[in-house]
Amino acid sequence: MAKRDYYEILGVSRTVEQAELKKSYRKMALKFHPDKNPDNADAEHKFKEAAEAYEVLSSPEKRQRYDRFGHEGVRSGGGGFGGGMNMDDIFSQFGDIFGSAFGGGGFSGGFSGGQRRSRKGTNLRIKVKLELSEIVNGTTKKIKVHKMVAADGATFKTCSTCHGSGQITRIANTILGQMQTASTCPTCHGSGQMLDKKPAGSDENGLVRKEEVMNIDIPAGVEEGMQLNISGRGNAAPMGGVPGDLHVVIEEVEHPTIKRNGQNLHTDLYVSFVDAALGGSAEVDLVEGKAKITIQPGTQSGKMVRLRGKGLPHVQRHGKGDMLVNINIWTPKELSKDEKKALEKLRESDNFKPQVDHDEKNFFQKVKDLFE
Structure with missing residues (x-):
């Protein structure tokens, strides 16, 4: 099924300001919140849909890429949740938006009332060089x-500090009576777990650095500097959290005879002077194969x-x-x-003898007209 427009999902215009965008997302998220719509698959879908739309439109860089290229540009450029989206990921990124409407923004299916939170691994960024021949069809x-x-x-156990809740609760006596405050557990950083068995060579989170070989699909037509996002292929998260993403930055290898301007080449x-005067035909190198063009009699240089x-x-x-x-x-x-x-x-x-037609457009005007 085709993706819906992100602005349509959140019910805002394409010129919406960030404050209004956040307000609209909060309204949609609260409407379709899982705690408010238990066992409602349609509401869960709309909840995730709204989160994905906000994740893109709340980032100036991703929003600009979406406005220019649409959903494909977002997937290419490192936006959206894609197939790896889950509730823990949404609440870990946007929990502050829900405030206290659901006990601090929690989700009963994975957050235990907003106390435990899933940590996310860091993202990775690499560069991939592509020839024009790879860009024309994708590769x-x-x-x-x-x-x-x-x-x-590596094994884990329940955090001994917060006993798995992910938060530390403190009670203070004030002139107004007892006040209860909660903060993220400093030992497990909110995950509710801590490392039990640490294998040799691993860090304090039970992680080690390894080399992974993977195949990545690159769509046709990508441009220099465009960024592809591969969800969940970045660094692993501590304590079994959500893996980070892999950002793949495109670098174009310059072609020896063909120059690029957007999608035009x-x-x-x-x-020869003879072919230009009498007419003829010639072959032009394309990215793939050749094309035959007709040289009209009297062709001028710069045509x-x-x-x-x-x-x-x-x-x-x-x-x-x-x-x-x-x-x-x-000219020989x-x-x-x-x-x-x-x-x-x-x-x-x-x-x-040269017979200059001053009404004829110059080189730069010709290029401008052709690109327009």
Whole structure:
């Protein structure tokens, strides 16, 4: 089923300010909160849907990418929960938004009234280099990642400080009577667990660094600097919490003859003076294969030819960009005696003297028109 628009989910306009966005999300989250809608699969879906929308739109960087590329850009750029979304993850990130409406923002299914909270592992960030030939169709890359994982043999037990609640409760006597306050347990940091058996070589959380080889799917049309988010493939979390994410940053390898401008491509084609004057045909190198174009008689140097649909695909939308071919007239550097004589006879011909048409657009105007 196609994803709904994030702004539509939260019932806000595309120009909404952050304060109004947060207010709208809180309203939706409280409406579909699991404690308020027990055993209601539809409400749980809408609760998660609202959380995902807010996770993206509350981040200026992710929101900008979503506004430009839509849902595909969010998946590529490191936003959204994707298939790894769960209630613990939502409450660990947005628990402050619920305030005291549900006992401090808790969820009875995994938070024990808002006291225990699941810790999340740190994110990892790597760079992947891609050729244009890989970008045009998308590709699968095998990468190596050094990450923190749970050590073999590590075991955990209930925290002796908070007894598994994740919080420390204190009672103070005041002039108004006894006041009760709660804070995150300093021993287990709110997880309710602590390391019981620490394998050799592991850290204080029972984690060790290992190399993992994985395949990542990269969609067609990605751009330099775009970031792909792979949920749950980052560092493991302490005490069995939620793993972090892996952010994959795209780097484009420069093509020797083809330049990129968004989804459009640009290349130069050199033709002889004879072909430019008499007309002919020529082959142009594409990212994949070649294309044959017709050289019209009287072609001038700097003429632009558009090959529609021969560019790169859009990450979000259907269709492809174009290939723009800039035609240059090649002049030989050395001539034979016969060639010189033939050209000398043409030198004085009025037809071979430049006849500049000032109404004709210059190079920069042509490029601007083609890209528009």
